[in-house]
Amino acid sequence: MIRQHYCVRGLVRDPDRFSAAQLGSVDLVKISGLEDEVAIAGALAGIDVVVHLAARVHAMDDTQAQDSEYDRVNHQGALTLARLAKNAGVRRFIFLSSIKVNGEERVVPYSAADVPNPQDAYARSKSRAESALLAYGQTSGFDVVVIRPPLIYGVGVKANFLQLICWVKRGIPLPLAGLTNRRTLVSITNLVDLVRVCVVHPQAEGQIFLVSDGEAVSTSTLIRRIAQAYGVKPRLFYCPDILLRMIAKFLRRSSSADRLLGSLAVDITHTQQCLDWQPPATMLQTLVDMARQDKAGIENAD
Numbered sequence: 001m002i003r004q005h006y007c008v009r010g011l012v013r014d015p016d017r018f019s020a021a022q023l024g025s026v027d028l029v030k031i032s033g034l035e036d037e038v039a040i041a042g043a044l045a046g047i048d049v050v051v052h053l054a055a056r057v058h059a060m061d062d063t064q065a066q067d068s069e070y071d072r073v074n075h076q077g078a079l080t081l082a083r084l085a086k087n088a089g090v091r092r093f094i095f096l097s098s099i100k101v102n103g104e105e106r107v108v109p110y111s112a113a114d115v116p117n118p119q120d121a122y123a124r125s126k127s128r129a130e131s132a133l134l135a136y137g138q139t140s141g142f143d144v145v146v147i148r149p150p151l152i153y154g155v156g157v158k159a160n161f162l163q164l165i166c167w168v169k170r171g172i173p174l175p176l177a178g179l180t181n182r183r184t185l186v187s188i189t190n191l192v193d194l195v196r197v198c199v200v201h202p203q204a205e206g207q208i209f210l211v212s213d214g215e216a217v218s219t220s221t222l223i224r225r226i227a228q229a230y231g232v233k234p235r236l237f238y239c240p241d242i243l244l245r246m247i248a249k250f251l252r253r254s255s256s257a258d259r260l261l262g263s264l265a266v267d268i269t270h271t272q273q274c275l276d277w278q279p280p281a282t283m284l285q286t287l288v289d290m291a292r293q294d295k296a297g298i299e300n301a302d
């Protein structure tokens with residue numbers, strides 16, 4: 001956004017987490033949380049568009065009992081911020097939701113027109129936030145936009161995607177050669193570009209947009225592209241999908257196996273047509289950038 005000559009103000013709880021290189025010309029305002037209404041209201045003065053990214057994120061060990069905490073942060077917190085934004089004269093409120101609002105593993109691609117089918121506390125809180133924000137926008141005349149990304153990757157990625165990269169770089173043999181699943185991802189480059197378009201596009205108001213790199217790939221294809229980007233040979237061998245799932249179930253890793261073996265595709269036709277938008281970066285371009293940054297970091301460490 002800074003490269004597009006926008007003046008950016010960021011609300012954060014811990015400014016020390018950000019380096020000067022990361023910040024650039026961002027104006028940071030420290031807040032204690034989404035309940036810090038006085039500080040937030042002051043920071044919203046003179047702001048034209050709010051992009052709401054903060055959330056309590058999904059964790060594998062979360063239980064049903066934590067549903068209220070997700071709701072407090074992801075639903076009630078977002079609605080409070082939207083009300084403060086409208087009162088401060090903000091023109092548009094862009095809410096980063098999640099494809100998990102649509103549902104979990106499915107072969108048929110999800111679309112923005114699908115009835116929400118959230119399966120866990122995190123997704124339910126995001127779904128409630130979407131409904132509340134869009135309803136508030138309609139009743140108050142406030143401009144609200146919702147974006148549902150799938151798995152986001154790019155420079156600095158962590159968790160399972162980073163683990164997969166590490167396996168490929170180390171040449172660990174992976175029993176995934178026969179996978180034909182279809183999974184959609186979005187690079188941080190493409191997600192940020194869509195946000196950029198939503199900041200100004202007149203047709204974005206009141207819409208729900210799905211976003212992706214514009215393709216769905218199998219896990220085996222993803223591994224081959226990671227290997228290509230990092231200049232290593234993919235070490236894949238065949239193992240039946242059903243056997244992999246049985247092993248995962250025995251090891252109590254069924255959820256991890258679902259994300260690795262299952263399908264979750266996204267149809268972004270509505271986003272493309274409504275906003276006249278195309279993802280500017282390919283998956284391979286993003287992976288090459290990640291490999292280049294990874295190599296630069298290693299060399300700097302030496």
